[in-house]
Amino acid sequence: MPDGIFDLSGKVAFIPGGYGGIGAALAAGLARQGASVAIGGRNADRACAVAEELASSGHTALGIGLDARSPQQIQVALARLIGHFGHVDILINCVGTQIEQALLEVTEEAFDSVYATNLKAAMFLGQEVARHQVQSGRGGRHVHVLSVRSKLALRGRGYSAYTATKAGLAALVQQHAMELAPHRITVNGVAPTFVETELARPYLDDPAFRSQLEARIPLGRVGQPRDIVGPVVFFASSSADFVTGQVLYVDGGITASQ
Secondary structure (H helix, E strand, O other): OOOHHHOOOOOEEEEEOOOOHHHHHHHHHHHHOOOEEEEEEOOHHHHHHHHHHHHHOOOOEEEEEOOOOOHHHHHHHHHHHHHHHOOOOEEEEOOOOOOOEOHHHOOHHHHHHHHHHHHHHHHHHHHHHHHHHHHHOOOEEEEEEOOHHHOOOOOOOOEHHHHHHHHHHHHHHHHHHHHHHHHOEEEEEEEEOOEOOOOOHHHHOOHHHHHHHHHHOOOOOOEOHHHHHHHHHHHHOHHHOOOOOOEEEEOOOOOOOO
8 A cells, every 4th residue: 555645646756767676676666556557668578578577566557668878769759658547646766876996997888888878878767757747737756766875986997987977867856847847847866875786786796795885884784675676666656746856875885984
């Protein structure tokens, strides 16, 4: 049953990247609160598999093939979503990638690839969802998944493209919030530290890296996908009506300690 103050019954959520470790947890979390969810991603089979799993549990879900780096594909995906559900209330942008290269070895191709996924996609996802929301006059919620690397550099690793694009996304959250506020559309972000996901596995499977990281996190552990669900549901719900332009660091206290 949905929690009353976080009830999303009757709402439609679009979740690009909703089949990754964090994204799938968020899709399930919003569905538990009553939202209908559309899961998008380049791997249409994985998007549909998550949707089918949610549907088998009694939720309303749709899988959509989508390369969020392409504004044209975003438009097609939103048209399909609107055709299926009739409207879109919530954007949960879980799209993201990392290509690790030391500063002196960063290639233009790698930088452009990370930029297109982490920042360009967010820009045009927000734009296209907002177009539908402004036209409908229903208001809306946008929540972007960032990283503590939007604020903190990482010593000894090649994170130039990742940190730059996540910091850019933090600025984009604020700017979109200002431009969309007159339309009752809020824009916020959550910024986790390392979370136990496929993307983070190459780092967290290194015992030395993991132990050093956990020693720096005041709460003494890395994140789990479930840790991100509550903050995102809050931002997506009516409980956050008066909150916009904010980035919440879901990081066990690591940014506060720096």
